[in-house]
Amino acid sequence: MIIKLKNGVKKEKIEELIKEIEDMGLKVSTAVGENTTILGLLGDTSKVSKDDMKSKEVVDDVIRIQEPYKKANRKFHPEDTIIRLNNGTQIGGGTFVYMAGPCSVESEEQIVSIAKKIKESGATILRGGAFKPRTSPYSFQGYGPKAIDYLVSAKKETGLALVSEIMEINQLKYFDDIDILQVGARNMQNFDLLKELGKTDKPILLKRGLSATYEELLMAAEYIMSNGNTKVILCERGIRTFETATRNTLDVTAVPFLHEKTHLPVIIDPSHAAGIARYVRDLSLSAVAVGADGLMIEVHENPAKAFSDGAQCIIPDEFDMLLKATKQIHELRKSL
Amino acid sequence: MIIKLKNGVKKEKIEELIKEIEDMGLKVSTAVGENTTILGLLGDTSKVSKDDMKSKEVVDDVIRIQEPYKKANRKFHPEDTIIRLNNGTQIGGGTFVYMAGPCSVESEEQIVSIAKKIKESGATILRGGAFKPRTSPYSFQGYGPKAIDYLVSAKKETGLALVSEIMEINQLKYFDDIDILQVGARNMQNFDLLKELGKTDKPILLKRGLSATYEELLMAAEYIMSNGNTKVILCERGIRTFETATRNTLDVTAVPFLHEKTHLPVIIDPSHAAGIARYVRDLSLSAVAVGADGLMIEVHENPAKAFSDGAQCIIPDEFDMLLKATKQIHELRKSL
Amino acid sequence: MIIKLKNGVKKEKIEELIKEIEDMGLKVSTAVGENTTILGLLGDTSKVSKDDMKSKEVVDDVIRIQEPYKKANRKFHPEDTIIRLNNGTQIGGGTFVYMAGPCSVESEEQIVSIAKKIKESGATILRGGAFKPRTSPYSFQGYGPKAIDYLVSAKKETGLALVSEIMEINQLKYFDDIDILQVGARNMQNFDLLKELGKTDKPILLKRGLSATYEELLMAAEYIMSNGNTKVILCERGIRTFETATRNTLDVTAVPFLHEKTHLPVIIDPSHAAGIARYVRDLSLSAVAVGADGLMIEVHENPAKAFSDGAQCIIPDEFDMLLKATKQIHELRKSL
């Protein structure tokens, strides 16, 4: 951490600050320029708050050099984290995983039928929303526990693993048979939820918030991991920018950046990114080419009748082609 | 709601769609141009999902004309909502309210002392964080229930009303003596929390999310209001933009815009907006001049020792001057 | 174009407005709802200004349905535009083109040497900056006409086509032997420059502005095209978002979106997007997979000594591997 002092600060004040920092167990290196004095803090500064430092009377600016995350940091854990599910699916470490299914679980029939189709195409994880975060209170809010039951039926019939969103910690009791708990973009900094999920031993699919920086995403993962659960999968799903022709802007650079900084797997959700079904295929190709560890795709047998997000759903035949195409790119990429 | 159809769509398909829409109780007006056919949906479209419409096979684009919020809409409730607290404070309807206090409650002594000072200056509501949403799991997370007790002591000593943040619905039991429950920016779309708060009869201070549009903020208010609680206070606290020289960018236009669209009071938090104490005064002047219904200001007796957000705290003397200055602008504005 | 009228507007006023619109040669369809009256404008509305309509007394809001660009619009020109250079290079229409070279031309030796290397790898267009737009007036501003001479030498030696940036119309006289004139991101809405370039018959590489929407990019192309020059190549090079860990955010969705809306070729510049050399390869793979028509890559033999933008330059060996890898993805994509 670098601390830039204000101009014309008294020597005693600087010494006071240095002492305070040394009392935290850090070493301080001082560099005095013509117009600026800077302090370099050496040691583990991950627990030093940048904002707190900034509030000191003699401090002009504070720049963090060291990443504030530790558990999620590849520097301290160089090997890829690999998450293994009961049905044999492996996430991270060079494999490529497919999660697919409807936005909302609409009926037992629907979810079982779609599960069979995506399985046939080669997906190993079924997605389906039971508790739905909707912008409007007047939109369909999900079937809740009943929808979880339907998902479990689909799992029994197909052997697919399950991923579904948890919005509130009191819902945890319904998720016993769900293999991966999803935290939605709007809940990425719902810290109480993150802490509680950190106490479970379920893999957590953590979606990047609409305007969350890479560092904030990693700090959200750190909330889960520092509470004991290291099985976190990161998901880039489009960020909010000035461009409104698509719902969000898919940020593919997140993949190489996160792979460099963290050992956690990173998947991409192109369905929410674009919000437009006809772009999902191209964005999926882009995602696998850039090095993602998997895809999460919304698939529905009749998008026009979907209870939610129909505009971004592709149909099973399209998913089948998408899977085959991305698989080939994945193979090619591995060989490069 | 306007629906733009794709080019070259078959007549039967259009008639099918029109029938489907009419079955929802809406009327449809059709306009056929050379290259484009558009349908105008007439009636209450607030419950029609834009995304769902977009997923129909023949639909190219959907534009919402009517606001999707009803309870929060000034069109259906032209008079200002006025919220009255037990200590006589009135929020909305032309008055100007001051909420002030430290970011975090740090001790009983601290909060009682600061409460006395801000009261002397003229504030009527004391703010103080008991449950703290922090980006890092390694930062101070707030003293929780104990901090609430300290706040209540300060209330007893001073008669100030209290506002404090609730992060999770299970914390509600601690908030009996808190007059206003605050929902933080990162929880603005924590829909389960909003729904539960909608079942209480406490005033809710709803902070705008870092990248929430005005409409999303109003839809979050609608979540609370449609569950029965109409006492919502909106708070602009800076949005996330490309500019990083300040923590966030204060969006003063939110005030006239929201006042036009909704009857709910709108206050401004300049402390979080800038993140820099020395800009708080100018931004406060700006906030009152633009027509806000109040200010929420972080005040601390020794910012350099604050447990959180010290960099944006002003000291009691500065608050005293700020209050006097903004009061004069408020009086002047009323007279214009 | 859809016009939403204000509530409670007098009938005569509406009729006045309708007459005014009909006088422009358009037809008007009226739909009257309970709370809202909307007018649908039918005909060629590309010359009707949305802002002008919005300023009418009785108008509440205006929504454009038709795209405001005509020459660039695929609707009126369904076939891909293909741009053919003198050295046989073809841009658009299914081929994949490589433009490579240093940010700045630094010497004749340098540019000839790098030209040979990228040619050997398979690139057909050499890039090199003669006039440099730099954020700081104290940074190297390019060697100007002399640099153009060096580029021409490299062209003579290698047969590569040339692309270089023009910043000001008075520089046009130096660009006789440059095959493609580049308009930089910061000049995308330098309308006088666009108009003048529209009067030349050189292919124009138009870079998307840092915060330009797709529509604004297409309108900038329209400025060139409506002045007579239809040889425009669009270039996505990263947009400005809240994320500052990389210099810009590469927006790959621009490719399928623009391909749908326009017949112009779309290439990607991953070097400027990330600003970090080690991400260039992954982003290039992503660009070809998403369907771009080509890449523009900064290549330098000794990035640490580059006069500008060294941090984003890759070395010739890396470019060689990148080209081979992306070529394979391109072949695979065509076969899907």
Place this chain on the structure above:
Amino acid sequence: MIIKLKNGVKKEKIEELIKEIEDMGLKVSTAVGENTTILGLLGDTSKVSKDDMKSKEVVDDVIRIQEPYKKANRKFHPEDTIIRLNNGTQIGGGTFVYMAGPCSVESEEQIVSIAKKIKESGATILRGGAFKPRTSPYSFQGYGPKAIDYLVSAKKETGLALVSEIMEINQLKYFDDIDILQVGARNMQNFDLLKELGKTDKPILLKRGLSATYEELLMAAEYIMSNGNTKVILCERGIRTFETATRNTLDVTAVPFLHEKTHLPVIIDPSHAAGIARYVRDLSLSAVAVGADGLMIEVHENPAKAFSDGAQCIIPDEFDMLLKATKQIHELRKSL
């Protein structure tokens, strides 16, 4: 400037880099931590390019501590710059200035008539567009030199000073009688234009680009100033954010921030910021309260018939009230 080195870098490589930096006339202070080595560069680093440093092999990251602007920097020029026009108007240094007039000059009659009205209200500078930057090539592009003549007539009749936009350096010959040359937001980084304007002795009104950071705005001013012309007026006119309910988002924090960093005057254009006439008054109040040095307001006698931007124009009566109201706030602010 702080340089963070990569981990595990060889000692000789570091010494090489240090030597290279010292050869630039700078001193280097080294701090060695457990995981990180950082170099502090002391001396005038304004001419050291951050990007160039970043491209060095052993460098991981570069952080600028010193501002890269010198002429515009208050540190080296503590007193406010005051710009004096021939008609006695003073900009900067505690006065408050009004620039008003139509978006486009439409006729001699129009501009003379509006000039008289704004003068009567108390404005001292007349604005009017002769060369118009329009998003669409099909929109009205301004009357050019003829419009300048009309402005000059208005000046002769009223004694008002004139401000008008120059889009291209070849237009300079028409601007002899224009008192202030305006550089539009889209041209803020048209560096060739800035350089040429730096060689004139006319005051330059430099508008902040739609997505320009404060630092980029100051660097654009530096382009003008380093070429000899120090009479620069900065103008905040709204930035582009995710919020699209208004055309742009007015960033009032720019005022205290820029006042701290630079000695140049800072005015606000609320008309372009909101794009909506009915918010102009509130935003103007906000602008004066936050400490701006003046306002630029679009005024038109019949906004519905305006050739451009009618939606954001207010009428003379509204301007008269706005001026009186803001003047009172300005007086009050000075007394605080």
